[in-house]
Amino acid sequence: MRKLLIFAEQGFTVAALLMYSGAIFVLILSGGASQDDIVEYDTSLIRIIFFLFYAVTFFLLVLRWKKTLYFFVLAKDILLYSLIVLVIVSITWSFEPSTTLKNSFTLLNSSLFGVYFASRYSLKQQLHLLAWTFGIVIVLSFIFAVALPKYGIQNDIGSPKLRGVFVHKNGLGARMVTSSTVFFILAYQAKRRSLILWVGFSLSVLLLLLSVSTSSLVNLLIIIFAFFAFQIWRWSYRVMIPTLILVATISQILYFWLSNDADILFSSLGKDSTLTGRTELWPLVMDMIWKHPWLGYGYGGFWQGWDGESAYIWRGSGWFPNHPHSGYLALCLDLGFLGLGLFCLGFCRSYLKGFSWVRSSKTAFDIWPLLHMTYIALASLTESALLESNSLNWMLYVAACLSVRMTHQNQIMKKM
Template sequence: MSKRLILIEKIFTVVSLLHYTGGPLAVILSGGASEGNNLVATPDYALIQFLFFINFSISFFLLVLRWKKTIKSLTQGKHITVLLGLCFVSLLWSAAPTVTLVRSVAILGTSLFGIYLATRYSLKEQLQLLAWTFGIVIVFSIIFIVFLPRYGLMSGLHTGKWRGIFAHKNVLGNLMVLSSMVFLLVALNERKYKILLWGGFASSTVILLQTKSSSSLIIFFIIMSVFLTIRSIRMPYVLTIPTLLLLALIGQILYLWLADNTTYLLSSIGKDTTLTGRVDLWPAVLDKIWQRPWLGYGYSGFWGGWDRESAYVWRVTGWTPPNSHNGFLDLWLDLGILGLLIYLLGFLASFLKSLVWVRISRTSISLWPVMYIIYFWLSNQTETTLLKQNEIYWLLYVTVIFSMAVSSNRLERNNLNYFK
C-alpha cells in the first residue's frame, strides 16, 4: 500500500474516532443548548446519522478487503459476536421492533469499525491515533471555551462549567479521563515528542478538573491508582505480593473513611446521597426488569417516551431520564438475564486475559487493555455506555477485545502459549 493511501486511511480513522466522541456537531446543531434551558424543538441530527452511515459502509468495505483476518477474529471475540446476534434476534420479543431493528444495525456498524481498528492497527498504532484524536479534542475544546463560550461553556443548570466541543460537561469529563490514560501510556512508551505527550496528559487533567464532573474525577483517581497497582504486578514476586497487600490495605482504609463521610463529601461537590436521583431511579427500573427478567424488552426497546415502557419509570421518579444511568441495568432491560450473563462471562474472560498480558509484556502500551476494561466497568456504574451504538466507549471496548484476540494469535505462532 502506498504512503498516500496509508495516510488517507489514518485520516479516515482519526476523523471517525472524533465523530464517535460526539463532538463538535451535536453542540453546534443544538445551537449551544444546555441542560435546564427548556429546549422545545429537538435538533435535527440527520447529518450526524448520515456520517455514521458513511463510516459503517467504509468500515465494512475495509473489513471485506481483509476478510480472512476478519473471520478469524470474529471466531475469537465470541461474547461480542453473540451479543450482536442477540440484538437482532430480540426483534422477536421487542416492545419497539422498529427501534430495535434500526439500533441493532447501528450497534453492528459501530462494532464493525471497532473490529476494523483491531485488525488493521497494532495496539501501539491505535493509541497513537487516539492521541491524535484527543489532541484535536483538547485544542478545539479550548478554542470553543475561550472564543465561542456559547458553545464551549454550559448554561442552565451547570452555568460556567466547561464542556468544550460537546453537548454536556460530563461527556467532556469522561473523555478527558480516557485522554489522560492514552497520553500517559504513549508518553511512557515513546522517545520522541515527550513534551507534547506529557502536555496532552496535563491538559487533559486540567480540563477534567474544570468540567466539575464528579463521577469522572472519581474514575480518574481510581484509574491512576489502578495504573500504579498494575505496574506493581510486573515486579518480582517477592515485591509484588507485599505491594498489592499494602495497596489493598490503603484501599480498605479509604473505603471505611468514605463510608463514614459520604454525606459530607457529596454535599461538598453539589451532590446528594441519592446520587442525583439514581437511587430513586434504580428501584423503579428493577420493578420493570422483574416483569420480563429473562429476555428483556428487546434491544433499545424500553426507553423512548411516554408511550413506551419507560413511562412507568418516569411517573414513579418524577423526571424523564433517557436511560437507567447504569449500563448493566440497561443491558438487563434490553436483553434480559441471558444477555447480561453472556456479557459478564465474556468480560471476566477478557479481564483475566488482560492481566496475563501485563505479566508477559514489558511495554506501557500493553497496560491499555486492562486499564480500558476497568474504565469501561467503572463508567457503567453511573452511566450507560455498555452496548451503546454510535459512541466511542463501546467502540473501544470492541477494539480492545478483538485486539487481544489478534495479538494472541501472533503470540501463539511464536510458541508463547500464555493465552491458552
C-alpha cells in the same frame, strides 16, 4: 502512492473516532442546546456521515478479508459475538421493534469498526491515532469556549460549566478521562521527547476540571492508580504477592472508611448521597426489570417516553430521564439478565487475558486494554456508558477485548 493511501486511511480512522466520540455535530445541529433540553433538529446529516463511515469500514474489512477472517477465528471471542447477536435477535421480542432494528444496525456497525481498529492497528498505533483525535477535541473545545461560548459553555445548571464540543459537561468530562489516559500512557512510555504528550495530558486534565464532572475526576484518579497497580503484576512473585496483599489491604480499609463516611465524601465533592437523584431512580428501574427479567424489553425498546414502558419511570420519579444512569441497569432493561450475564462473563475472560498479556509484556501500551475495560466498568456504575450504539466507549471496548485475545493467542502460538 502507498504512503499516501496509508495516510488517507489513518485520516479516515481519526475522523471516524472523532465522530464516534459524539463531538461537534450534535452540539452545532442542536443550536447549542443542553442535553436535557427538548429540542427538535434535523439529524439526517449525522446519519449520512455515519452511514459513509459504515460503508468505508465494511469496504476496508472486505479488502483485507483474509486478515479479517483470520482475526475473527483467532480471537474467537464467542461471548462478545453472542452478545451482539442477542442484540440483533431482540427485535423478535422488542416492545419497539423499529427502534431495536435501527439501534442494532448502528451497534453492529460500531462493533465492526472496533474489529477494524483492533485488526488493522497495533496497540501503539491505536493510542497514537486516539491522541490525534483527542488533540483535535482539546483544541476545538478551547476555541468553542472562548470564541463560541453559546456552544462551548453550559449555563443551565447553576454556574457556567465548560462543555467544549459536547452537548453536556459530563460528556466532556468522560471523554477527557480517556484522553488523559491515552496521553499519560504515551508520555510515560516515550520518556524522551514527551513534552507535547505531557502537554496533551495536562490540557485534558484542565478541561476535565473545568467541566466540573466529579465522577469523571474520580474515575481518572482510579485509572491512574490502576496504571501503576497493574505494573506490579510484572514483578517477580516474591515481590509481587506481598505487594498485592498490601494494596488489597489498603483498598479494603479505604472502602470501609468511605462506606461509613459516604455523606461527608459526597458533600466534599459537591454531590448528595442520592448521586443527583440516581439512587431514587434505580428502584423504579428495578421494578420494571423484574417484569421482564430474562430477555428485557429489546435493545432500545424501553425508553419511549410517555408512549412506552418508561412512562412508569417518569411518573414515579417526577423527572424525565431517557436512560437509567447505569450501564448495567440499561443492559438489563434491554436484554435482561441473559444479556448482563453474557457481558459479565465476556468482560471477565478478556480482563483475565489482559492480565496474562501484561504479565509477559514490557511496554505501557500493553496496559491500555485493561485500563479501558476498567474505565468502562467504573463509568457504567453511574452512567449508561456500556452497550451504546455509535459510542466511542463501546467501539474501544470491542477493540480492547479483541486486542488482548489476539495478543494472548499469538503469545501461545510462539511458545508452541
